[in-house]
Amino acid sequence: xxxxxxxxxxxxxxxxxxxxxxxxxxxxxxxxxxxxxxxxxxxxxxxxxxxxxxxxxxxxxxxxxxxxxxxxxxxxxxxxxxxxxxxxxxxxxxxxxxxxxxxxxxxxxxxxxxxxxxxxxxxxxxxxxxxxxxxxxxxxxxxxxxxxxxxxxxxxxxxxxxxxxxxxxxxxxxxxxxxxxxxxxxxxxxxxxxxxxxxxxxxxxxxxxxxxxxxxxxxxxxxxxxxxxxxxxxxxxxxxxxxxxxxxxxxxxxxxxxxxxxxxxxxxxxxxxxxxxxxxxxxxxxxxxxxxxxxxxxxxxxxxxxxxxxxxxxxxxxxxxxxxxxxxxxxxxxxxxxxxxxxxxxxxxxxxxxxxxxxxxxxxxxxxxxxxxxxxxxxxxxxxxxxxxxxxxxxxxxxxxxxxxxxxxxxxxxxxxxxxxxxxxxxxxxxxxxxxxxxx
Amino acid sequence: xxxxxxxxxxxxxxxxxxxxxxxxxxxxxxxxxxxxxxxxxxxxxxxxxxxxxxxxxxxxxxxxxxxxxxxxxxxxxxxxxxxxxxxxxxxxxxxxxxxxxxxxxxxxxxxxxxxxxxxxxxxxxxxxxxxxxxxxxxxxxxxxxxxxxxxxxxxxxxxxxxxxxxxxxxxxxxxxxxxxxxxxxxxxxxxxxxxxxxxxxxxxxxxxxxxxxxxxxxxxxxxxxxxxxxxxxxxxxxxxxxxxxxxxxxxxxxxxxxxxxxxxxxxxxxxxxxxxxxxxxxxxxxxxxxxxxxxxxxxxxxxxxxxxxxxxxxxxxxxxxxxxxxxxxxxxxxxxxxxxxxxxxxxxxxxxxxxxxxxxxxxxxxxxxxxxxxxxxxxxxxxxxxxxxxxxxxxxxxxxxxxxxxxxxxxxxxxxxxxxxxxxxxxxxxxxxxxxxxxx
Numbered sequence: 001x002x003x004x005x006x007x008x009x010x011x012x013x014x015x016x017x018x019x020x021x022x023x024x025x026x027x028x029x030x031x032x033x034x035x036x037x038x039x040x041x042x043x044x045x046x047x048x049x050x051x052x053x054x055x056x057x058x059x060x061x062x063x064x065x066x067x068x069x070x071x072x073x074x075x076x077x078x079x080x081x082x083x084x085x086x087x088x089x090x091x092x093x094x095x096x097x098x099x100x101x102x103x104x105x106x107x108x109x110x111x112x113x114x115x116x117x118x119x120x121x122x123x124x125x126x127x128x129x130x131x132x133x134x135x136x137x138x139x140x141x142x143x144x145x146x147x148x149x150x151x152x153x154x155x156x157x158x159x160x161x162x163x164x165x166x167x168x169x170x171x172x173x174x175x176x177x178x179x180x181x182x183x184x185x186x187x188x189x190x191x192x193x194x195x196x197x198x199x200x201x202x203x204x205x206x207x208x209x210x211x212x213x214x215x216x217x218x219x220x221x222x223x224x225x226x227x228x229x230x231x232x233x234x235x236x237x238x239x240x241x242x243x244x245x246x247x248x249x250x251x252x253x254x255x256x257x258x259x260x261x262x263x264x265x266x267x268x269x270x271x272x273x274x275x276x277x278x279x280x281x282x283x284x285x286x287x288x289x290x291x292x293x294x295x296x297x298x299x300x301x302x303x304x305x306x307x308x309x310x311x312x313x314x315x316x317x318x319x320x321x322x323x324x325x326x327x328x329x330x331x332x333x334x335x336x337x338x339x340x341x342x343x344x345x346x347x348x349x350x351x352x353x354x355x356x357x358x359x360x361x362x363x364x365x366x367x368x369x370x371x372x373x374x375x376x377x378x379x380x381x382x383x384x385x386x387x388x389x390x391x392x393x394x395x396x397x398x399x400x401x402x403x404x405x406x407x408x409x410x411x412x413x414x415x416x417x418x419x420x421x422x423x424x425x426x427x428x429x430x431x432x433x434x435x436x437x438x439x440x
Numbered sequence: 441x442x443x444x445x446x447x448x449x450x451x452x453x454x455x456x457x458x459x460x461x462x463x464x465x466x467x468x469x470x471x472x473x474x475x476x477x478x479x480x481x482x483x484x485x486x487x488x489x490x491x492x493x494x495x496x497x498x499x500x501x502x503x504x505x506x507x508x509x510x511x512x513x514x515x516x517x518x519x520x521x522x523x524x525x526x527x528x529x530x531x532x533x534x535x536x537x538x539x540x541x542x543x544x545x546x547x548x549x550x551x552x553x554x555x556x557x558x559x560x561x562x563x564x565x566x567x568x569x570x571x572x573x574x575x576x577x578x579x580x581x582x583x584x585x586x587x588x589x590x591x592x593x594x595x596x597x598x599x600x601x602x603x604x605x606x607x608x609x610x611x612x613x614x615x616x617x618x619x620x621x622x623x624x625x626x627x628x629x630x631x632x633x634x635x636x637x638x639x640x641x642x643x644x645x646x647x648x649x650x651x652x653x654x655x656x657x658x659x660x661x662x663x664x665x666x667x668x669x670x671x672x673x674x675x676x677x678x679x680x681x682x683x684x685x686x687x688x689x690x691x692x693x694x695x696x697x698x699x700x701x702x703x704x705x706x707x708x709x710x711x712x713x714x715x716x717x718x719x720x721x722x723x724x725x726x727x728x729x730x731x732x733x734x735x736x737x738x739x740x741x742x743x744x745x746x747x748x749x750x751x752x753x754x755x756x757x758x759x760x761x762x763x764x765x766x767x768x769x770x771x772x773x774x775x776x777x778x779x780x781x782x783x784x785x786x787x788x789x790x791x792x793x794x795x796x797x798x799x800x801x802x803x804x805x806x807x808x809x810x811x812x813x814x815x816x817x818x819x820x821x822x823x824x825x826x827x828x829x830x831x832x833x834x835x836x837x838x839x840x841x842x843x844x845x846x847x848x849x850x851x852x853x854x855x856x857x858x859x860x861x862x863x864x865x866x867x868x869x870x871x872x873x874x875x876x877x878x879x880x
Binding site: 020045134137138141146147148165166169170201202204206207224225227228229231232235236238239240242243244245248251252253257260261264265267268269271272273275276278279282283286289290293294296297298299300301303304305307308309311312314315316317318319320323325326330333334337340341344345348349352353356366411412413416417420424 | 460485574577578581586587588605606609610641642644646647664665667668669671672675676678679680682683684685688691692693697700701704705707708709711712713715716718719722723726729730733734736737738739740741743744745747748749751752754755756757758759760763765766770773774777780781784785788789792793796806851852853856857860864
C-alpha cells in the first residue's frame with residue numbers, strides 16, 4: 001500500500017491506468033518521459049510489484065533517489081517483491097535508519113501482524129498535558145503514519161493506553177494524557193495471524209491497532225487501509241486457489257506467460273494424475289459397459305453432478321473459514337448440515353434424472369426395455385454421488401486445516417477429481433446391484 | 441459495519457463468538473440474560489443481520505430503545521436485513537430526523553456509493569479561521585462519523601475542499617480554512633458503482649471519500665472501514681459464486697437450512713439440466729462405444745481435464761475483473777494469452793496421457809493391439825479439450841459482463857459443464873478420424 005492520500009492526489013487515475021496497460025518493456029521509457037516534478041508522486045502511487053520492477057530497471061543513481069522516498073513498510077514491501085539476488089543491493093541504497101527499520105520488518109512473515117505493521121507511530125508521555133500532547137503530536141506529523149491515534153508508553157516502551165486526536169481535541173487542556181487515555185484496548189501480538197487482525201478490524205470497525213511483542217512493548221501500528229489491502233490480496237489468493245490454480249503473484253496482465261503457466265500447470269498435472277484413477281476404475285467396469293453400453297451414457301452426468309455439489313460445499317466452507325465463522329471444532333456441526341443438504345440435493349437431482357429417462361424413453365425409445373431399472377440406477381447413483389460430493393467437499397477444508405495446510409487448496413477442481421473416482425464406483429456398484437441378471 | 445472503536449471496546453470478542461455459536465432460538469434469551477449495562481454495547485457490536493433478527497424478537501418497547509442507538513447508516517443496514525413486511529413498522533419506531541436520513545439512504549441501491557455513505561460528516565465554512573474550525577469541529581464530535589476529515593461547503597452545499605484534522609492542527613491559527621484546504625480531491629457521485637469506490641480506496645490509500653450528487657452538492661462520506669467491509673462481503677459473494685452457488689445472505693452457520701438449499705439447488709439444477717446434454721451427446725456415440733469400449737475408459741479423464749483448465753481460467757479472469765485489472769476491451773489480449781496457455785497446458789497433459797497409456801500397455805496390456813492409436817487419440821483430444829476449456833473459461837466472464845450480467849456467475853462448475861459436452865464431441869470426432877477402419 002505505497003500511497004497516502006496526500007501523495008496520490010496529484011497523480012491521475014488515467015495516467016496510472018494507461019501505464020498499467022503498457023508492455024513491461026515500454027514502462028521504463030514511459031516513466032522517463034514523465035515531467036520531472038511528477039515522477040516522485042507517480043512512483044509512490046505504483047503498487048509494490050511495479051515499483052520493484054521499475055526501480056531495478058533504472059540506473060543506480062536514480063534507484064537510490066526513488067528508494068529513499070519510501071517509508072520503511074513500503075520499502076520492505078518493495079524488497080519482498082524483488083528477486084532474492086538483488087535484495088542486498090537495494091538495502092545498501094537506503095539510509096541507515098530506514099535500513100534498520102526495513103530489516104526489522106523483513107524479519108516478519110508477510111501474513112502476521114508484524115508483517116503488516118508500520119513502525120512509525122505517534123507516541124505520548126502519559127503525564128503530558130493535553131496541550132503539550134497536541135503540540136508534540138504536531139511535531140511528529142512528518143515522522144509518523146497517523147496522528148489520529150497516539151499511544152502512551154512507559155520507559156520500557158510498554159503500551160499503557162491510547163488516545164485519539166479527536167479525544168485530545170475534545171478534552172479540556174489542563175487534563176493529562178493519562179486522564180483521557182483508554183487503557184482497555186485491542187492490541188495484537190507481533191506474530192498474530194493476519195486473519196485474526198482482519199477479523200478484529202472488520203468486526204469492530206477499528207481504525208488502527210497497536211502491535212506489541214511478548215513483553216508488551218509496542219512495535220508498531222496496523223491501520224485500516226493496510227489491513228483492507230491485505231484482505232483484498234488474501235481474497236484474491238483464495239479465489240484463485242478455489243479455481244484450482246496457484247495464486248498469481250501480481251495482476252493477471254502483468255504476470256509473465258511462463259510464470260503463469262508454472263502457477264497453473266502444477267495443479268493441473270496433479271489433478272490429471274489423480275483423474276487417471278478414473279481410467280483405472282473404468283477398466284474394472286469394462287465388461288459391464290460392454291454388456292450395457294447404456295450405462296456409459298450417464299457417466300459424465302453423474303460424475304459432474306458429484307463434482308458440482310462438491311464445489312459448492314467446499315467453497316462455502318473455505319470462505320466461512322477465511323472469515324473466521326468456522327473453526328476446526330465446528331466440523332461435526334457442518335458434517336451434519338452437509339449430509340442433510342447432500343441428501344436433499346441428491347434426491348432432487350435424482351428425481352429430475354429419473355424423469356428425464358422416463359420422458360425420453362416415452363418420446364424416443366432410447367434406453368431399451370429395461371429403462372425403468374436404468375432410471376432407478378441413475379437416480380439412486382445421483383443420490384449417492386451428490387451426498388458423497390457434498391460431504392467430502394465440506395470436510396476436505398477441515399482436514400487440510402487440521403493438517404496445517406491452507407483450506408483454500410480444497411479447490412473446486414480438487415474436490416471434483418476426488419469425487420469422480422468415487423462417483424464411478426458408486427454408480428457401477430448400484431448398477432451391479434440393480435441390473436445383474438437383467439442387463440448385466 | 442455497526443460498530444465503532446469506542447463502542448466495541450467494552451464487548452469481549454469471546455462473548456460475541458459464544459453468541460454467534462448459539463442456536464437462533466437461544467439468542468434472545470441469552471441477550472436478555474446479559475447485565476443491563478452491557479446490552480447496548482453488545483447490540484451495537486452485532487452484525488446488521490443479527491441486529492435485525494434480535495430486534496424483531498424483542499418486545500416493542502425495547503425494540504424502540506435499541507433501534508434508537510443506531511446511526512442512520514446502521515439503521516438503514518438493519519432495515520435492509522429485515523423482512524419487507526416489517527420494515528415500515530421499524531421505521532415508525534425511529535425518531536423523525538433519523539427516519540428521514542434512513543429513508544434517504546434506503547433510496548440508494550446497496551452497491552452504489554450512496555448505499556455505502558454516511559450522511560453525518562463534519563463541515564466547515566471556508567472563511568473560518570483555523571482556531572474557529574477546530575472549536576467548531578469539537579462541537580460536531582457527537583454528531584458526525586469522523587472529524588479527521590472536514591469538508592468546506594458553499595451555501596448551496598456544494599463541495600469546495602477538504603481539510604484533515606492533521607492539517608488543521610499543523611497550520612498556524614491565524615490562517616483560514618480556505619488557505620489550507622485542498623481543492624483537488626477525489627470524490628464520487630452518489631450512483632457510482634461500489635467497485636469504483638473500492639478501487640479508489642485500495643489504489644490510493646484514501647481514508648475517506650466525499651459523495652456528491654450530479655450538481656456537486658455533498659451528500660455524505662464513505663470511510664475506509666465501510667468500504668473494507670463492503671469489499672469483504674463482495675469477495676465472499678464472488679467466491680461463493682465461483683464455487684457454483686448463489687451467494688448466501690449471511691454467515692454459513694447462521695443461514696437456515698431451507699434458505700441454503702434454495703441458494704444451492706438453483707444452480708445445481710441448471711447445471712444438471714445442462715449436463716444432461718452429455719447424455720444426449722453420448723447417445724450419438726453409442727455405436728462407437730459399443731465397438732471400442734476402450735474409448736469409454738478415458739471419458740471422465742478427458743472431460744474433467746477440460747473442466748479443470750476452464751475453472752482455472754475463469755476464476756483468474758473473474759478476480760482480475762473484480763479488481764479492475766481487466767475491462768471488456770481487454771478481451772482480445774486475454775484471448776491470445778489464453779489460447780497460448782491452453783495449447784501449452786493441453787500439450788503437457790496430452791503428453792502425460794500418452795505416456796500413461798504406453799506404460800500401462802507395456803505393463804498390463806490393458807488397451808489392446810491398437811494402443812498407440814488410442815494413445816494418440818487421447819493425447820490430441822486432451823490438447824483440443826484443454827485449449828477449448830481454457831479459452832471458453834476465460835471468455836465467458838467477458839461475455840457475461842458484456843450482457844450486463846455478473847461475470848462471477850461464470851463459475852467453475854458452469855464452465856466445467858459447458859466444456860463437458862464440447863469435450864465429448866471433440867473426443868469422439870478425433871476418435872472417428874483416427875480409428876475408423878481400425879477399431880471403429
